[in-house]
Amino acid sequence: FSVTKKETKPYEGQKPGTSGLRKKVTVFQQPHYLANFVQATFNALPADQVKGATIVVSGDGRYFSKDAVQIIAKMAAANGVRRVWVGQDSLLSTPAVSAIIRERISADGAKATGAFILTASHNPGGPTEDFGIKYNMGNGGPAPESVTDKIFSNTKTITEYLIAEDLPNVDISVTGVTSFTGPEGPFDVDVFDSATDYIKLMKTIFDFESIKKLLASPKFSFCFDGLHGVAGAYAKRMFVDELGASESSLLNCVPKEDFGGGHPDPNLTYAKELVERMGLGKTSNADPPEFGAAADGDADRNMVLGKRFFVTPSDSVAIIAANAVQSIPYFASGLKGVARSMPTSAALDVVAKNLNLKFFEVPTGWKFFGNLMDAGMCSVCGEESFGTGSDHIREKDGIWAVLAWLSILAYKNKDNLGGDKLVTVEDIVLQHWATYGRHYYTRYDYENVDAEAAKELMANLVKMQSSLSDVNKSIKEIQPTVADVVSADEFEYKDPVDGSVSKHQGIRYLFGDGSRLVFRLSGTGSVGATIRIYIEQYEKDSSKTGRESSDALSPLVDVALKLSKIQEYTGRSAPTVIT
Ligand code: VG1
Numbered sequence: 001f002s003v004t005k006k007e008t009k010p011y012e013g014q015k016p017g018t019s020g021l022r023k024k025v026t027v028f029q030q031p032h033y034l035a036n037f038v039q040a041t042f043n044a045l046p047a048d049q050v051k052g053a054t055i056v057v058s059g060d061g062r063y064f065s066k067d068a069v070q071i072i073a074k075m076a077a078a079n080g081v082r083r084v085w086v087g088q089d090s091l092l093s094t095p096a097v098s099a100i101i102r103e104r105i106s107a108d109g110a111k112a113t114g115a116f117i118l119t120a121s122h123n124p125g126g127p128t129e130d131f132g133i134k135y136n137m138g139n140g141g142p143a144p145e146s147v148t149d150k151i152f153s154n155t156k157t158i159t160e161y162l163i164a165e166d167l168p169n170v171d172i173s174v175t176g177v178t179s180f181t182g183p184e185g186p187f188d189v190d191v192f193d194s195a196t197d198y199i200k201l202m203k204t205i206f207d208f209e210s211i212k213k214l215l216a217s218p219k220f221s222f223c224f225d226g227l228h229g230v231a232g233a234y235a236k237r238m239f240v241d242e243l244g245a246s247e248s249s250l251l252n253c254v255p256k257e258d259f260g261g262g263h264p265d266p267n268l269t270y271a272k273e274l275v276e277r278m279g280l281g282k283t284s285n286a287d288p289p290e291f292g293a294a295a296d297g298d299a300d301r302n303m304v305l306g307k308r309f310f311v312t313p314s315d316s317v318a319i320i321a322a323n324a325v326q327s328i329p330y331f332a333s334g335l336k337g338v339a340r341s342m343p344t345s346a347a348l349d350v351v352a353k354n355l356n357l358k359f360f361e362v363p364t365g366w367k368f369f370g371n372l373m374d375a376g377m378c379s380v381c382g383e384e385s386f387g388t389g390s391d392h393i394r395e396k397d398g399i400w401a402v403l404a405w406l407s408i409l410a411y412k413n414k415d416n417l418g419g420d421k422l423v424t425v426e427d428i429v430l431q432h433w434a435t436y437g438r439h440y441y442t443r444y445d446y447e448n449v450d451a452e453a454a455k456e457l458m459a460n461l462v463k464m465q466s467s468l469s470d471v472n473k474s475i476k477e478i479q480p481t482v483a484d485v486v487s488a489d490e491f492e493y494k495d496p497v498d499g500s501v502s503k504h505q506g507i508r509y510l511f512g513d514g515s516r517l518v519f520r521l522s523g524t525g526s527v528g529a530t531i532r533i534y535i536e537q538y539e540k541d542s543s544k545t546g547r548e549s550s551d552a553l554s555p556l557v558d559v560a561l562k563l564s565k566i567q568e569y570t571g572r573s574a575p576t577v578i579t
């Protein structure tokens with residue numbers, strides 16, 4: 001093939017957000033739009049991570065992925081990349097990409113130095129929906145801000161990009177290596193099975209035999225909803241072929257370019273079929289499964305459900321951390337530390353304190369966990385946004401979380417599989433609350449609000465922080481029973497490993513009784529602004545941990561909405577989604 005220099009002009013707004021660049025497909029389809037971003041990324045990387053390097057290109061298979069893979073392969077070839085690794089049909093989950101960067105070795109001993117991950121995660125897909133792209137580094141984690149800032153600044157000055165226009169499209173529906181020769185030597189496109197590397201890694205972490213026994217117990221029943229995302233490329237192989245679950249336990253596990261028209265977001269609003277099946281929906285199900293789970297479009301998020309029972313993601317990470325050492329062989333020698341994102345509830349803090357574990361609170365987004373893990377300071381971490389993971393890779397991992405819960409259930413029931421009644425998901429959570437107390441928790445999202453209005457609302461919340469006595473006066477007028485705010489700030493994080501500082505990471509109001517209100521603007525939306533309000537209340541008294549979450553939180557929710565004047569600023573009388 002030959003290399004062509006294409007002239008181009010910068011596009012505005014190619015700033016990578018919390019997790020890469022996410023825009024409507026039609027935005028990506030503009031001439032040179034994707035190419036600009038890809039070249040800006042190549043130009044932001046050290047030369048040895050481009051020339052002669054091996055890079056992964058794949059994603060959740062959403063609409064436009066197949067075109068994007070071909071464009072990126074042609075540009076990689078032209079930029080002197082030695083080899084591109086592609087999952088069959090361009091499918092690789094975000095955690096699988098991370099695993100492949102860290103574990104896979106080519107026939108001649110090469111490892112990948114990075115990856116273009118093609119996903120907009122839980123956002124809908126299809127010709128009129130979202131596409132996204134992000135770059136991950138050699139440790140398997142998202143590019144740090146120093147790199148994404150450089151990519152963004154390159155997008156503002158770009159004048160040309162390199163592409164091998166005459167490189168033929170490679171058939172990515174079949175596995176195998178296709179080799180080419182360019183001006184700088186050989187270039188390969190290596191298409192391989194999406195699941196093999198990932199399953200191999202999971203087998204080194206979990207005790208598959210004990211999970212198999214649990215799944216085989218007639219008293220246990222299991223259900224997994226792939227929401228037509230990339231998890232479907234793993235689910236049958238993992239749960240049915242490896243672990244012996246029945247095929248009927250899989251819902252929506254055929255990956256689709258438009259996620260079957262759905263919103264591939266594993267929560268109580270969007271994972272409707274699973275929610276109904278688990279007995280948490282409007283229709284009654286006489287006999288729901290004991291365990292249910294779902295993953296998002298790129299399979300890095302997870303939702304865990306018991307029979308008629310919802311596990312909050314903040315509780316989930318705390319429970320995994322509390323039980324990991326006994327239940328999961330990978331952690332048998334102890335946890336190096338645990339971490340959560342700032343808006344995630346403090347359930348994990350209580351576990352860390354009780355078990356005397358190192359603990360970190362980081363800004364939203366997975367990239368901040370990676371530094372801690374690389375430095376050997378953190379083993380298990382999680383976010384309230386249905387993200388849970390560990391240092392086996394540098395991304396959150398939906399299927400790992402399901403296996404972690406199955407491991408805990410298998411451990412708790414190991415002498416009980418023949419008994420009358422299994423220890424259930426609900427039993428485990430109630431026991432956890434009895435030991436550690438309960439963090440009532442909810443998040444209100446206001447999606448696609450006017451960006452200016454959102455900015456003003458946030459600015460007002462910051463301004464109010466200068467007088468807590470005024471704030472407390474207002475709160476008493478709204479809800480006299482709610483505790484006083486004792487401190488308020490904008491969250492700022494200094495990375496303990498590299499010393500980098502991230503400012504303006506969310507507005508916090510901290511109450512005397514341990515309750516918290518947090519306000520943030522989303523960094524993953526593709527249009528307008530999304531305001532997130534996180535509401536949390538700690539209850540230590542075990543006679544009061546069994547309330548309906550919405551009842552327990554209702555005074556604090558009222559304070560959050562009125563204090564922020566959300567209706568006045570945005571015109572919205574209700575959130576788009578409550579999780
Ligand atoms: C959201 C979540 C955050 C998560 C991020 C990426 O970000 O709040 O916790 O890490 O999505 O997840 P934001 O900035 O919109 O609040 V994923 O599965 O979309 O890659």
Ligand code: CO
Nearest residue numbers: 121296298300
């Ligand atoms: Co995701």
